[in-house]
Each structure stands twice: as C-alpha cells, then as structure tokens.
Amino acid sequence: MKVKEMVEILQGEVLTGHSRLEEEVSIIGAADMMSDILALSKPRMVVVTGHTSPQAVRTGLVTDLMGLIIVRGKQIPSATLELAQQNNFLIIKTQHFMYSCCGKLYAAGLRGADEQQI
C-alpha cells in the first residue's frame, strides 16, 4: 500500500515528509515506549504512537523507520516537526485513537512485524 492510501484510510494530515507519499508501506507497528520501538521495529516500518516528543523522531531515525502516525490529533511540538522535516521523515496526524487507527490499518491489509510475510 502507498503512504497516500494509508493517509486516506486514517483521514490523516501529512505534516512532514511530503515527498514520501508515493512510497510503499508494508509493515506497521504501534508503541509508546521508545525502547519497544528500538527493540522490535523493522526498517521502513511506520509506527502508530501517541508519543510526540523529538525522541520519537530520533528513535525513528535511528531505527530506519519510514515515519510515525500520531494519534488522537495531538499537538506536536515544533522541535519534533523540525527534526522530522530536516530528515525527510514522515509524520502523519490522525484524529483517531490508537486502537481504531490500528484496526483500520489492519482491516486494510497492513500487518505487523510479527505477521509479516517474508
């Protein structure tokens, strides 16, 4: 699935990384703990999170994530957006709660790292 299709499903708003809308997304994760992302993420994964500090982006950059989906329409600090912008890192904001967000993406056929087809 392309990033832009995912954005549509979530009725999301792309805040940074606009140039990546045509890229293919294959794995999704959801986590608020940075250590969980560090431990369990896969390269090019998109992570659904409620975490908005610059740490989230830094963690994403270190683990080669494609980007983050920020849930519940949270206010995102400018430092977070700046760091993402500098690195062409994708941030999508959605009004959905984490559970609904995950459910919609799963229903659309996107799988987690544990169910990923090799």
Place this chain on the structure above:
Amino acid sequence: MSNKFKLSKYAELFQDIKASHIMTRDVIVLTPEKKISLAKELMRINKISGIPVVDQEKHLIGIISIEDIIVAVEFRRLGEPVRNMMTAEVIGLNEEDTLSDVVEKFETYKYGRFPVVDDGGVLKGIISREDILNGLLEKFNILYVHDKKRASTLNTEFSIITGETLKFEEAEFHYTIAVNDIENAGTGAALLKQFLLNKGIDQEITRRVGIVTYEAETNVVIHSKGSGDVYCFIHEDRIIVQVVDNGVGIEDLEKAMKEGYSTAPDYVRELGFGAGMGIPNMKRFSDKLVILSEKNVGTQVEMIFFLS
C-alpha cells in the same frame, strides 16, 4: 583430579589478555615470621590452598601450600615460623605475561595457583584456575562484570573485551553526553549512525549501532547523574563503541540485565523510556557487550559489531 587445561592450542587467541587483567588483586599474604598454625587457619577460613609469603616491602619470597601444612601437622611443627616450611623457590608469573604464558604454567606445574609479581619482584596478585576461566569467558562471551576486582579497569584506555589499546583521543567519532539533558538524549546515537553511513558502513550494522548507542546514551542521561562520552573506533573487521560515564554506577547489574527492570523516574517513563529494556536491547543488537560498573565511580559500556 585430572582437569588438565587443554588450552595451549588456542594460546595465540589469548595473547592480548595479560596476567594483570585476570589476576585477583586482593591477596591474602603472610610474612615469614608468622606461625604455620596461622597459615593453616587462614587457609581453612578462606578456603584457599596456598598463601604467598612476602617481606615488609611486599617482595615475594616464598609460598606455603596446603601440602606444607600437612607435613607440618604430621611432624608437629605448627608452632614454627612459616619461613621454615615455605617453598622459597616460587614459580610465579609476571604481570605482563600473556594468558597463554599463564596457561602454560598451569600445564607445566601442577599447582592450583600462581602468584603474580612486577619486574621488581613485588607481589601484585594471584591467579587461580577460576581466574583463567573468567579471562576466557571475557574473551569469548558476553560477560557482565560487577565486582571490585574488575573495577580497576574502569576508565582505562583499552578494550575490556579484547584487551587491545583504544585511546579515546584516537577515536574516529566522539560525542559528549550532557548531564540530565533528556530532551537531547539520542542525538549522539543519531550522529554516530550518520557518521558510519557516510563511511560506507552497511546499513544493517549502522542501524544496530544506532540502537544500542541510543540506549546506552539514554542510560547515561537518565541514570548516571554525571556526564558521559560516546567513542567509536572503526577497525578493519569490527566497530567498537564505548559509552563511558562518571556517574553513580549501576546498583545491581544482574537485575538491570532483566527485561522489565527499571529504576527510571516517572518523568522519564512519560518520554517513552524506563521500560527496563535498555540493557537487554543493548545485548540483543550488539555482537559482544561488556558492562563495567562501580558504585559512585561510573559505568563503562563496550560493544563490538563485526563487519563481516
């Protein structure tokens, strides 16, 4: 017991481990005028089978073993001074001897332990078979050391894992971690990862280096209450990352190794850390990991990533 060490064929692997790295520094000693009965009691209480004998300046002048005690008991000589029963021609090791020299000594002579002296003949430590075993484990395995003996190597400029010299000033990459700057935790890791990518290092490896450095760096910021440094050395076949701090040290490394154990305060948990995954993650993503820590001295983390 015929547990002869069959290590000589691997000796060259261990050339870089020195006797001084593996010896026990806290040695029970006797002076020659002490009674043999005292030697007997010291062996019994401490469950040891030999005690080096030194003069007032700590020069090694003999060794008294449990065999000598048995003879002394048989001939009722326990009241005599140690001098009369000790072996004066001591087979010892020099602190610069390599692990292969040490192993050779154990194979050649059937003693359970060898005293270690410096060039001036002053006693520096003692090596038992157990110390060799620890030295080997350190070479081969992930090892988590948390005792006073090893703390003497904290903040020294050689690899904890291989013993090779790693001068901080010669590190290819250096980043200083600021005290308590949680907002910027992970910046060093991100910079290091970019630095390695620019050097043409494989993406899978740079990702792993980034992850473990991130965790180590975050630990310094959250727990150490001190400042720290990230150093990276690029060798032909591996990358070595050291994260060194001068903070409070890790109280209980055994616990810290377990997933889910954390001493992080709430404000840190709100930032998505403190799940007790830090050290387990470092272990998961590095090829070799050693953590040295001593309370109120600091913590030194060394990680190796093989390039092949």
